[in-house]
Every structure is written in structure tokens, then in C-alpha cells.
Amino acid sequence: MADKTNKYDENVPGKFYVDKECIACDACVMSAPDNFGMDDDDGHAFVIKQPGSTEEEEQCLEAMEGCPVEAIGDDGSGNGEPTD
Ligand code: SF4
Numbered sequence: 207m208a209d210k211t212n213k214y215d216e217n218v219p220g221k222f223y224v225d226k227e228c229i230a231c232d233a234c235v236m237s238a239p240d241n242f243g244m245d246d247d248d249g250h251a252f253v254i255k256q257p258g259s260t261e262e263e264e265q266c267l268e269a270m271e272g273c274p275v276e277a278i279g280d281d282g283s284g285n286g287e288p289t290d
Contacts, residue, residue, distance in 0.1 A: 207279070222256060222278065224251045224278055227276065228250040230250050230251060232244065234278060241256070241265065251277075
């Protein structure tokens with residue numbers, strides 16, 4: 207289970223985020239290329255854009271379910287971003 211108190215600062219604000227358990231396996235970037243990006247210098251993924259369509263939402267959920275270390279969360283709202 208990802209921990210929103212342990213998320214990377216690069217994540218754009220909102221629901222989805224990557225926390226510091228990420229091992230930079232690239233799976234989420236493959237699943238949801240419009241929403242996840244890789245910080246190659248620091249060696250971890252982060253959310254570059256929150257989903258803006260049902261398709262992107264499904265891809266983000268797929269990425270979250272596919273993360274081998276459960277570093278992706280979908281409970282990161284609460285910072286002023288709408289939840290839906
Ligand atoms: Fe990191 Fe998980 Fe994405 Fe792999 S799938 S890059 S471990 S957040």
C-alpha cells in the first residue's frame with residue numbers, strides 16, 4: 207500500500223502519486239504513458255499528469271495494480287484538488 211506521506215514532490219497534485227518505495231521498473235510508464243514519467247537522474251517514477259479521461263483513469267488503475275512494490279497510490283487528494 208502506497209503512503210501519501212512518503213510521496214515524491216515531483217508528483218503533480220491530485221489523486222494518483224508515486225511514493226519512495228518505487229524501484230524504477232518502468233511498468234507504470236508503459237501502462238499509462240500519458241500520466242507517469244521517469245526521473246532518470248534520481249531513479250524513480252512520478253505522476254506527470256492526473257488522468258483526464260476514463261481511459262487514462264483505467265490506465266492509471268492498471269499501473270497501480272501492476273506496480274510490483276505497491277508504490278502507486280490513488281488517495282493523494284486532500285491538497286485542494288478535486289477528487290472527481
Ligand atoms: Fe516505480 Fe511501481 Fe512505476 Fe515500477 S510500476 S516504476 S516500481 S511506481
